[in-house]
Amino acid sequence: MPRLKKKGASNLDTLPNVVMVEPSNAELVSVKKHARTTRNAKNKRRTQKDPIELSPDQQELVNIKNSLGLRHQDYAILLGIGLPRLSSYTYGRTASVPADVMKTARQLLAENAEATRLLKEKFNRPMSEILQEWENKLGTTSDAELAGLIGVVTMTINRWRKNETKPDLSALNRYDRIVNLVVNNIKQLVLR
Template identity: 75%
Template sequence: MSKEKTKGKSALDALPSITMVKPVEPEVVSVRKIAKTARNTKNKRKTARETIELSKDQQELVDIRKKLGLRHQDYAIMLGIGLPRLSSYTYGRTASVPADVMKTARQLLAENGETSRQLKEKFERPMSEIIGEWEMRLGTSTDAEIADLIGVVTMTINRWRKNETKPDLSALNRYDRIVTLIANTIKQHS
């Protein structure tokens, strides 16, 4: 028996010693920290986009759009190009702007520059005043009625009335023409 004990001891003694280690708990990362990191990453990308320098033609293309008071969509149509193509020029994703596009843009400015200046002056006042004028011309008194007549949602009229937002010049001109057409129709039928 003692031989077996000796054998058992020597067999156990032959095994490597085991040291118990307390398990390490994984690091808990809060959702806020992850969200903040994602936000910071987005901000870094925006900063990188803002630092892109436009060529002389690209900057002129942007300036002409602003002088004309056009939305990107309308400007692209007037230039006879697609919106993605216009965006590639105005955001500096292409090296240059083709000569035919620049020629068309300069013609648009020459032909419509004075009209755009007059429109800017006409709509320079607060949006709440413009809405008030439209109400008088249309003979309406509620946001819902004006919204239905010009084709926007009531919340948009509400924001305009509070001067929180204002449509771009081309949209303002479009809405004003709609109001004029409706007002003239009302006068004819009265």
């Protein structure tokens, strides 16, 4: 007795056989090339954003930070604002910079311009020479010991020794102050 077909159901026996055929190498190359071209076009559009034009106050804020040799986070602290707020000014995400922030930045520059100039002059040499000076002061040649004293990893000391990298001015000043503090503490222990 033949089975009755329910309404809306399909009979699998009546479907045609499907044979899968592997694509040729030329077809595969064409598909991959198209995907790569599409991906590259998207990446190009993503990276080709128009450069953001900063307002005169925003540009002055950036210039002051650079001339003082400050890291972004240190600059934000000195200005008395949060890092996200400073970033919104220096990356042009806001229309203008408040007058009180500009006043503080200009005051920082006026008060610290000479000290910054002296720091730049002091550290205007290869990092390997600065390391050598620190080692002489501390009486050590061990990268691990020096790294532990100033609070960096040994790999950083290694890169500095090869002059591959150099900390920014505020970090250099901080490390130099640590070295001098350690040297002074050692002298005081010896004098006792």
